[in-house]
Amino acid sequence: MEYIISDIHGEYNKFMRLLDAAHFCDDDLLVCCGDAIDKGNESIHVVRQLFSMKNAVYILGNHEYDFAKYFSGVNSQYGDDHKTILSLLQERFPTDGDLLDWDTAKRLCALPKFYETSQYVCVHAGAPMDNQGRLLPLRQVRVEQLVYDRDFKEKTVLPQNSKCVFFGHTPTVYIDPHGRILGYLRKGCSGKKITDYNKIHLDTGVYITGMLGMFRVDDCRCFYANNR
Numbered sequence: 259m260e261y262i263i264s265d266i267h268g269e270y271n272k273f274m275r276l277l278d279a280a281h282f283c284d285d286d287l288l289v290c291c292g293d294a295i296d297k298g299n300e301s302i303h304v305v306r307q308l309f310s311m312k313n314a315v316y317i318l319g320n321h322e323y324d325f326a327k328y329f330s331g332v333n334s335q336y337g338d339d340h341k342t343i344l345s346l347l348q349e350r351f352p353t354d355g356d357l358l359d360w361d362t363a364k365r366l367c368a369l370p371k372f373y374e375t376s377q378y379v380c381v382h383a384g385a386p387m388d389n390q391g392r393l394l395p396l397r398q399v400r401v402e403q404l405v406y407d408r409d410f411k412e413k414t415v416l417p418q419n420s421k422c423v424f425f426g427h428t429p430t431v432y433i434d435p436h437g438r439i440l441g442y443l444r445k446g447c448s449g450k451k452i453t454d455y456n457k458i459h460l461d462t463g464v465y466i467t468g469m470l471g472m473f474r475v476d477d478c479r480c481f482y483a484n485n486r
């Protein structure tokens with residue numbers, strides 16, 4: 259089975275509870291659409307978990323992109339003084355920065371910008387389209403547009419004759435008061451299979467709602483972990 263999640267924002271326990279609830283196993287695939295870090299208390303715990311999973315794809319969000327820019331800034335300032343650089347990077351995560359090692363920091367700066375299959379694409383914030391609503395080839399899109407886009411979430415922005423687009427970045431609670439994962443159905447479709455959707459908005463705004471969501475591609479089922 260294939261699962262897609264976004265904007266975990268340091269919520270390690272909820273993330274693990276979702277994997278448990280779905281009986282996630284080695285034969286499954288997990289795609290994380292970025293922003294696994296910041297806001298919550300266990301950013302590096304989440305990152306190390308994702309990096310330890312051979313069957314997880316972790317793509318870039320604006321928070322990881324900002325981390326990479328910060329890394330490159332301190333790197334140019336302190337040269338090969340890895341000890342100072344690492345302690346500055348660790349300080350960026352006040353609650354669990356001590357878990358950050360050099361390899362993890364390097365990997366965080368080299369995440370893929372998107373993930374694409376024959377049926378869907380995953381980006382962090384948005385994917386630009388031509389004037390007929392067809393997705394532009396993601397390879398040609400500037401990284402800033404993929405991670406910072408604020409228009410793609412709008413109800414009226416619907417990719418046409420394109421693969422389903424998974425994205426996060428903006429909490430759905432700003433669009434729908436339930437704050438759940440929002441799927442946008444193509445005309446006349448029931449929503450039971452992934453090709454029924456134009457786009458799926460994944461960010462349940464866990465730092466606002468307390469709820470983290472995950473989507474299963476195979477049967478279009480949503481899983482949620484709440485405060486308890």
Ligand SMILES: [Mn+2]
Nearest residue numbers: 293319320427
């Ligand atoms: Mn974001």
